[in-house]
Amino acid sequence: MKLAFIINDICTEKDNYTTIRLARRAIGMGHEVVLVGIGNLIYESNESVAALVTRPSRTDYEDDTDLLADLQSDKVEKTRCNLSEMDVVLLRFDPADEINTRPWAPPSALLFAQLLANQGIIVLNDPTHLTDASNKTYFQTYPELVRPKTAIVHNAAEIKNVVERFGGKAVIKPLQGSGGQGVFIINRESSSNLNQMIEASLRDGYVIVQEYLPLAADGDLRLLTLNGKPLQVDGVYACFKRYNESGDGRSNISAGGKIKMAEPDDDALRLAEAVGPKLVRDGMYFTGLDIVGNKMMEINVDSPGGITMAEDLTGKDFSGAIIADLERKVRLKRYYGGKLSVTELAVM
Incomplete structure (x- = not known):
């Protein structure tokens, strides 16, 4: 199988990223x-899509750190590659990382990616619907029962009005962003800093004002899904709890959060069941439910993370399960020729 990962840039990848774990597992399975990098794509005059790519120089790596060191080595030069000849292209870039620079x-x-999908390449997650999901308004298209009460505004006075309607407790965060950046917890104790929080949030455009869920003080659950269903290996879910002992209301790992093993309860599985049909319809192959x-606080569809942490906590080979599933999709595509669309294959 020929597999391409489209990322922000090889220089910004880290050895705890899901992308690096998936790449190492795929290499180990003989692919x-x-x-x-998203700045290295090329549309050729013959209508194929090419790119300047980074290739691993070996087929055996001790761990993710070893692979990343090889990929980021000064000795590795980018080479030209025809992406139109790939079997699978995984979209693993985070738009939030490019807001200020690119x-x-x-x-x-x-x-x-849409051009590649139109050529019959299996592109995941589906690039057309990822365009629709370019900011957090996408979450509002899922069933109301899964979502906290939410307002989206770009006006300081209106933000204050919404916070008051929510009983003086709310979470405000930028419409576009990830990793806990620009997220503020509003309560009576922090109200004296409300103006500064609002000003900081408005710098990047529209702001989400979300009702505060008291249980968030204990952290949140990250549940990974594949093909619209919770990802499991040997009956163990790719799931863990994120929490923060510092008093910071954000549980994101990039914001200083910690993790521990967790089993999804009935509520979590019910929420996953509720969003599953739309994930399937939209070709959202691999996602992270918070x-x-x-x-549900959020559905992560752009480069969702957590595989590395889930594997390290459980000892289960979730990345191997994903690569094996991609192998299956390539076989199905071959069996049916052009009769199955890319969106159908995305979650089949």
Whole structure:
């Protein structure tokens, strides 16, 4: 299987990223792997899509750190590759990382990905619906029962009005962003800093004002899904709890959060069941559900993370299960020729 990972840039990858774990597992299973920065895509005059790619120089790596060191080595030069000859292209870039430096890059990469999908390449997650999901308004298209009460505004006075309607407790965060950046917890104790929080949130555009869920103080649950269903290996879910002991209301690992093993409860599985049909319809092959109690805070569809942490906590080979599933999709595509669409294959 020929597998391409489209990422932000090889220089910004880290050894705890899901992408690096998936790439190493694919290499170990005998597949050809390339990594592509979103600024290195090329549309050829013959209508194929090419790229300047980074290739692993070996087929055996001790761990993720070993692989990343090889990929980021000064000795590794980018080579030209025809992506139109790939079997699978995984979209693993985070648009939020490009807001201030290359805002043009993520939407451009999605357009290239759509060209590849139109040529019959299996592109995951589905690039057309990822374009729709370019900011957090996408979450509002899922069933109301899974979502906290939410307002989206770009006006300081209106933000204050919404916070008051929510009883003086709320979470405010930028419409576009990830990793806990720009997220503020509003309560009576922090109200004296409300103006500064609002000003900081408004710098990047529209702001989400979300009702505060008291259980969020204990952390949240990250549940990974594959093909619209919770990812499991040997009956063990790819799931863990994220929490923060510092008093910071954000549980994101990048914001200083910690993790521990967790089993999804009935509420979490019910929420996953509720969003599953739309995940399937939209071709959202691999996602991360962030859950607090009986509500879902967010659905991560752009480069969702957590495989590395789930594997390290459980000892289960979730990355191997994903690569094996991709192998299955390539076989199905071959069996049926052009009769199955890319969106159908995405979650089949």
